Amino acid sequence: MSEPHSKPDQHEPDALESIVHSIPVVIPAVGALLIFLLAFIAVFLA
Numbered sequence: 745m746s747e748p749h750s751k752p753d754q755h756e757p758d759a760l761e762s763i764v765h766s767i768p769v770v771i772p773a774v775g776a777l778l779i780f781l782l783a784f785i786a787v788f789l790a
């Protein structure tokens with residue numbers, strides 16, 4: 745009757761799904777790096 749399709753829960757992981765699990769680690773690390781960089785610039789210019 746109808747053509748067999750792949751199951752909806754089986755799909756290829758896209759780029760966003762492969763990155764989402766590392767966001768809780770990456771955002772604080774980038775924040776710490778940004779704070780360190782800004783502090784270094786402030787000390788260097790003072």
